[in-house]
Amino acid sequence: MKTALVAGTTGLVGEKLVRELIKSNVYEKITLISRRETGFSEEQSVHERLVSFDDLAKDEDCFATDDIFVCLGTTLKKAKSKGQFEKVDYEYPVKMAQLAKKQGASRFLIVSAIGADPESSFFYSKVKGRLEEALIMLRLPSLHILRPSLLLGSRNEFRLGEKTAEVLGKPLSLALVGPLEKYKPVKAEHVAMVMCALAQEESSGIHIYESDRIRHLGKVLEEKPM
Template sequence: MKKAVVFGATGLIGSYLLKELLNSTDYEVVTVVVRRKLTIHHPKLKLLIGDYHSLPSLKEDIKADEVYITLGTTKNKTPDQRVYYEIDHDYPVLAAKIAKERGATAVFLVTAVGANPSSGVFYLRTKGEVERDLIAQGFDHTHIFRPSMLMGNRDENRPLEKFFMAIWWFIGPLLIGKGLEKYRGIAGERVANAMIKAAQNQNEKVKIYHWREMQDLLK
């Protein structure tokens, strides 16, 4: 049985991911690093309270075969680009580094469709840079998931996101072909399930999953 560590377990994808990992017979311990206590109680769950700045002090308590990273913020929530970059880039890179030093051989990262370190768009450039810097760490297996519009209910109120989500339900079926279908919306729960499925069959050194690849995993 494996050990997993999750960063971002309270988000849309992360909350589903945590539930699936705890219910899976493949895992004996699931460690989560969060800023505050969770309401979930489970015999497999190991809870660590911390953030980017305190993470190094938690290193000895992190022991995992796999590290799952679903961290992320928004421009409205974090308008300061320096802090935004710290959450979306620096924290995932540090989390992966520490997990690797503590035995992790595989990393599963959620970024976004269009991620590119050369992009002129700050959001896409940040996502591209975190992908690049995690790949450079040299895990045995690096899995990168690039969803487009994430569908599902969040705990926090995001009216603009709900508006675009409603539009995506209608335009999704029109996005046909390899060049367009990667922009289809996908439920956060399905992304989480795809990550679990990917962990069951790890052959490639680096694998990137768009909408089609995630759908294929879930067949």
């Protein structure tokens, strides 16, 4: 059996991912790194590690694992400044990737975003693009970058902008066909299922998954008999 580490476990994708990893019965140990307790501590295979993301080097030993899943992400409103946003969405994931490489982790899987582009005029997309660029430059043994569109699912926290986009996006998604299909909303549960499945593949190098491919793979996995 394998071991895994998950960062961003209190978010929409992260919470569903942990449940998916537990259900898979592939991992004998799943380490969750977080600032606060996550609520998964009663699960036998789950081990919580409370950390300071500003000083991850203190906990670098937990990066000596098979698969590392990063689902960290915030919003400008919640971060309250561009600097703090960059810290959460760029600096922390890059540091995790550096520690993953140092500790010999086999696979690094991360949730980015549709439209990620280091040259983008949109701050959010630019930060995500810079993140992807930095991760690729690290030459990790196996790097999987997922670029979902608008995420569908119930959050622990209410985000007005995302909820509004979700309500308006459902009817509009019918018109998103062909090249526009990748902009259709995608279930957070599907992103989690795809991340778990990809980690079981013997792959090396860089792999990028656009939202339409995530949606397709998620539907296939959902319909797959148990």
